Amino acid sequence: MAAKIERASTYTAGSGDADARNGEPKRNLWTSMLESVASGKRLPEKNLLILGGSTDAQREFLESLSADEEGRNSERQKTPPIANNFALGYTYYDVLDTDQDDTLARVSLYLLSQPSGEFASLVSPLLTPESIPNTALVILLDWAQPHLWLRQIWSWIQVLEEVMGHTTPEARAEMEETMSSWRERGRGGSSTNLDGTPSATAADSDGSLPLGPGEWSEPLDGGSLIYTSQNTPSQLPSLIHSTLGITSLLKRQPLKHNVIDRDKIVVPPNWDSWGKIRVLGGNFDTEVASKGWSEDIKLPLGSTLQSLEALEQARAESAETGKYVQEDSAIARYEDWCRDPNSGGMAVVESAMGGAAAVGVDSEDTQEFLEKQLKILEAFKTKLPEKTPDNNISTASRRPDFADEKSVSEHIGPVQFNMGGIQVDADDMLQRLKDRNAHTASDDEDAAEEQVLPAPTITKEYDNEQLHDFFSGLMNRTGGAAESPR
Template structure:
């Protein structure tokens, strides 16, 4: 385009056409006004996506991926359509070494328009040597569009406050090393966040304006609020809230422990103006709405509501600028918010130290002093595997422990699926080796039972209905009586008479009507 402009400006008599001709617009002094650059810049600016930044700190590469999946999850009514559009288009995540990176496009409710592009920078360990990697990410242009997310996990809540302290120390060391222009923008950003209307809908009025109040009203900050603003909005995400039930069943935790953790976290985060949320994998939550609201991403078609939740212990949501000491105190009496708040302000001033490499002498000094917020927290919330105050009796003294290490839900279901497949294969093998089943008894083997079902056998002899069973029975009886008579008194004459009588009987049976019996003389 530069060459084109040069050729246009070098052409003779380019600006001296007669009035009424199709000449390009000219300025008052008669010089040619270059409108092509402005038009092209306007089109480019219209297509340029708003750029947002997520600085994701903590967690493992797997938990960071889980967070990104929850953040990118679609909540529209037609997931099949969205899956078809996004299939194979998810950018890869590079988070195995040092500072990782990926990006996500935030789509509107209709999944057609792109609202913003979010660049995610991921760092797993609060190592001071990584501080130079974070510094270039914070510029006067990027600070207002950046949100710091610190990931925690319910698999080890006893480490939360120590990890959080190291991350805050690392961030402070980076922020104080920035140039003056960036620090001015950070101060302006924190002032804007702090002055937002706390606990009210944004539609109620502008920041500092109460409805029907007749003018701007400044709400004073309560105790412990915004004492230690970092200059960048922050959100703490506690993943794996489904492990709360596991801590309760396997390690005997009670509501007192969970309430203490919640009160401690909210007291500390109130000082930084940060938000807090508990998330559960594979369950819908307000994480996406919270992140979008913190980054200033708003749908053009569907208004996303963000409502606090401090009742459900596995779905806690505390938005920024909503909390206060009064709301924290009602959770459970006896919690020393003043002490925790003061101790936290003191110990975050120290330079960062690698997690897990703090010296024993330093830890002993903290324990002896008794004023460290981390020490107070860890004395109450202890690692069940290292807690010697909890007795773990053995079964019959043979070293068998009562507690059982359980796997996560997905791992358990995977094992059960493998077992079912093995049992299915075994059943098919046994079924193939089994002989063909045969009947235990033929129905013809038991004549008595058969006769019960088929009834008596009858036939017609010379017009007379004869019962075969009855005839056979009579013959057997006669044979039996004859045999007895033979044994007692042998008499050939009686036997001959009996035979003759029997012959006459059967002759009478087969005698035809109107005729004479066979073998008898005619009359």
């Protein structure tokens, strides 16, 4: 036994030395096998850069994306911690397939709350030529402050310009290539839509989609628009995952376009146009907003954004002095239309009368509201009249209070309505129906009494001679019919 072990060891060492002498590197069989298995099970890594929102809003956004995965796989998956209290936060979650068995990708979330250019050095290392194609950006806006939305979007765009200034030329070139590919999706002839499904141009072998009323021959940009609501199943997870290139291997959920219904808006890339915006926006002037936004975007980060009144006053002064001033501002127009609910004269008066309370009203949580309503319904059920064994309410409880009914009718007065062009008195109509029902009931009772009474004897009404004549007539008719020819 010992001799066999020694022979095997000597043979292995000799073969390895021979390979090394021939100039070939030594191969470790187990290392290569483990590397191949690890590379096969390596998850695709996606990055999501979330800008804006408070720490709580960022947590809610993450829960909306990973709610299904965490709820159905709580046994095997632990909720990762969220570190977003200081500077650049981080967390992650895994995207599972439809059958909840396979992990499609791991999404790393980088969270930034304040739009400050000082954080550009923290964000720029995340944008490398390798990570840019697998990175998406999300700007969170707070419904409690809708008047600041456009200003916040402008601030984050300025921060992103600072970030791109800290990146390498290779990363900027990759960013331009990625943006151009998005601009070519949909109408430009790309074979992939927003959700990863084949586009109409590739399926129909057509160079471009048909233009609708008000559409331009060239698209405005490569962006898309999707409206989400809490009352309907949200398409937000599908949108985010498809933007990152994460699609289910078993079942794909295509995002169907809808540019008519306000509460179900889905505008695929390169389907946007000023005509569609006019249909949905009503009196919204797209040309003025576009011109004002082009003026706003030229301002550097940290610039003071003036109000609409201040811009008009500055333009009037520049006409005299000849000094250049900003011609228009989309942010100023938006904030003039969507005002701060806690500002203005009425807000000050109401705040003073309400004990310095804010004008804005916070809506109650849905679950708390339903819990209160459940308690009210349970209390109402306890006050309901008891039911008899045959599942009918007792007669005493159903007995109406005619005195109260009479007092109410006297207080209300006669009720009249128009039926087919004829003015009808409701009280008179009800009285006629009651009289008719009472008359019908009395006739039914009389008919029932007549059925109970015994029938009179025939002998009392007809005498014998009449009966004899009746039967003799029948006999004569029968005899005559038999003698007649057939």
